Amino acid sequence: MEKITPRLPSGMRDFLPEDVLRRQYVIETVARVFEAFGYEPLQTPVLELEETLLGKYGADAEKLIFHAQHPGGKEKLALRYDLTVPLARAFALQESKLSLPFRRYQIAPVWRAERPQRGRYREFYQCDVDCVGVEGMEADAEVISVAVMALQRLGFSDFAMKINNRKLLTGIGIYAGLEGEALANLYRSIDKLDKIGVEGVRDELIKGGIAAETVARIMALIGSGATTERGYAVAERLIGHLRETLSGVPLALEGLAELEKVFYYLAASEVPSALVEFDPSMVRGLGYYTGPIFEAVSLSADPEERVGSLIGGGRYDELIGLFRKTPLPTVGISLGIERLIVLMEKRGMYPPHLRRTVVQVLVTVFNETLRPAALRLASQLRAAGLSVEVFAGGAKLGKQFAYADKRGIPLVAVLGEDELQAGTVKLKRLSDQHEQVVSGAEVSQIAQKLL
RNA sequence: GUGGCCGUGGUGGAGGGGUACCACGUCUGGUUGUGGCCCAGAAGGUCGAGGGUUCGAAGCCCUCCGGUCACCCCA
The missing domain is CATH 3.30.930.10 (Bira Bifunctional Protein; Domain 2)
Known part of the structure; x- marks a missing residue:
């Protein structure tokens, strides 16, 4: 053709x-x-x-x-x-x-x-x-x-x-x-x-x-x-x-x-x-x-x-x-x-809370071994009503953060070896760099609050 | 439908006959657990299309296409 x-x-x-x-x-x-x-x-x-x-x-x-x-x-x-x-x-x-x-x-x-x-x-x-x-x-x-x-x-x-x-x-x-x-x-x-x-x-x-x-x-x-x-x-x-x-x-x-x-x-x-x-x-x-x-x-x-x-x-x-x-x-x-x-x-008459994307949380994927854990975390967040994207492909954490920033995704969830061991998730709000480690049980609730 | 202006990497612009440039964006690296800033490097263009003039055209001429502004009309 x-x-x-x-x-x-x-x-x-x-x-x-x-x-x-x-x-x-x-x-x-x-x-x-x-x-x-x-x-x-x-x-x-x-x-x-x-x-x-x-x-x-x-x-x-x-x-x-x-x-x-x-x-x-x-x-x-x-x-x-x-x-x-x-x-x-x-x-x-x-x-x-x-x-x-x-x-x-x-x-x-x-x-x-x-x-x-x-x-x-x-x-x-x-x-x-x-x-x-x-x-x-x-x-x-x-x-x-x-x-x-x-x-x-x-x-x-x-x-x-x-x-x-x-x-x-x-x-x-x-x-x-x-x-x-x-x-x-x-x-x-x-x-x-x-x-x-x-x-x-x-x-x-x-x-x-x-x-x-x-x-x-x-x-x-x-x-x-x-x-x-x-x-x-x-x-x-x-x-x-x-x-x-x-x-x-x-x-x-x-x-x-x-x-x-x-x-x-x-x-x-x-x-x-x-x-x-x-x-x-x-x-x-x-x-x-x-x-x-x-x-x-x-x-x-x-x-x-x-x-x-x-x-x-x-x-x-x-x-x-x-x-x-x-x-x-x-x-x-x-x-x-x-x-x-x-x-x-x-x-510029749009209200400030209007987002550029529907995605509220980007779940980063630390490495291929940890992808299943990332997918489980995403499901958990979605069940709480959040719009969640799991990073596709393999890339360094820095790239994944840059991606979230470029897309206008407000919240990034990091789930690495340390967090998995401790049963926690690290949440970071990109607008003001606020970062906090939360337990797996309260992650959805805290994520809501951080938005 | 009529007239003016404009078409140059993905985007915005400079260049008005003699080797295609700048900024932003993209990619790679500096920095294999953290984005914006900085530094180094790279990729990317038959200059809207076709024809003409010329030793030589992104540039000049013609035609067409597209965009834009005005008229007309309208949200």
């Missing part, structure tokens, strides 16, 4: 043991928060039928779906693009076994054929929490609270949870006399506000063929959101202001009333005022959102910490209706775990 140079598919990664341990820490931390709010774990296949995925995300997003055909395959298959559409499909299919409201979380990889960038991959994990079957805004506020708490538990405090409403955006379009394609273009331009500024958006809208006067009216509404002022008081003021201006547009008023409730519940849930922001210019690309939409961004000024949005979500009351007779109100939110990990790596 000809040799091939090992390569990864573009935008995909191997995770080495050390990486996996850190990722597991992040995943377990957020999963614990999800469960604290009563969300249940759900798993679905990585492949879905094409018909399940197509037509849900919008034309731009659909181009990024990976198709997964095999030669002669009868079913048209594709890799899941997110966890939301699979939830809708799974819920509709399994609802006889479920009860409403159905709160579920899912932490699993999804695939998008995008151009990779920092914090952006073609295979990446999403952490979704969704609440099926609750019409009221308490559900929207709940998923936001869950996401905010998850970020806080990981140690983040410098982010803004931006909140807006699709109904309000559409209402602004109606107010400006736009619909269809023109409306979609309006959203796209508005979404760039924080990037290209008020003037940039104004120019782009005018270039897009919208009358200068109409553009001015739109900018008067959303331009006020260009400021990054956060907090409940600001949101309340802004809602009041928009309510007056848009008094003739029922859809916009409906959206504003929903937002008012969301902020009301969020405040009661003690989500800090400094973290929430009503941003009428925040849009989000996915096609299925129908009501409130959310997006959290890092407030870091460091350009190396610009990793896009950390959290995204919203209400999608029509999506499940595509898979059953009648629609079911649903709202959900997704944590960008990959981006959180990029920031945590950079800032």
Whole structure:
């Protein structure tokens, strides 16, 4: 066989043991928060039928779906693009076994054929929490609270949870006399506000063929959101202001009333005022959102910490209706775990007790004659619940210590002729060179204590 | 999909036409009952791939591949 140079598919990664341990820490931390709010774990296949995925995300997003055909395959298959559409499909299919409201979380990889960038991959994990079957805004506020708490538990405090409403955006379009394609273009331009500024958006809208006067009216509404002022008081003021201006547009008023409730519940849930922001210019690309939409961004000024949005979500009351007779109100939110990990790596946000290896004790092998004794000691330690490695191969003690050090194994057990004679084991903690001789009977207990 | 920048031992970098270099890592020894530090030595490269220019190319030119950043979009 000809040799091939090992390569990864573009935008995909191997995770080495050390990486996996850190990722597991992040995943377990957020999963614990999800469960604290009563969300249940759900798993679905990585492949879905094409018909399940197509037509849900919008034309731009659909181009990024990976198709997964095999030669002669009868079913048209594709890799899941997110966890939301699979939830809708799974819920509709399994609802006889479920009860409403159905709160579920899912932490699993999804695939998008995008151009990779920092914090952006073609295979990446999403952490979704969704609440099926609750019409009221308490559900929207709940998923936001869950996401905010998850970020806080990981140690983040410098982010803004931006909140807006699709109904309000559409209402602004109606107010400006736009619909269809023109409306979609309006959203796209508005979404760039924080990037290209008020003037940039104004120019782009005018270039897009919208009358200068109409553009001015739109900018008067959303331009006020260009400021990054956060907090409940600001949101309340802004809602009041928009309510007056848009008094003739029922859809916009409906959206504003929903937002008012969301902020009301969020405040009661003690989500800090400094973290929430009503941003009428925040849009989000996915096609299925129908009501409130959310997006959290890092407030870091460091350009190396610009990793896009950390959290995204919203209400999608029509999506499940595509898979059953009648629609079911649903709202959900997704944590960008990959981006959180990029920031945590950079800032060293992992707790000090996180180890680089699962191995807790290395049992050294003095020589081949003493290997059976080493194996017996390892079994004894394992029976006490420890993760134990017995040194493989023959090497001088010094090499075995160097190996433990390099691997990050915290504890080394030495069992030589002297110890065997005396019925003892010598334990050494590498971090501080603490060494003690213990009897065979108490070795497991002392080892636990030394970790 | 479009554009900018970059591909040199395992990793990170220097070298911009004349014998491929440095640091870290790896291995051996100093030190056959103890890791990190120090010292001595060793292994490891068709300079991303192919073509061209040249007496001579890692270097210059072209094409392709890969990475990265920006746009687009997004977790």
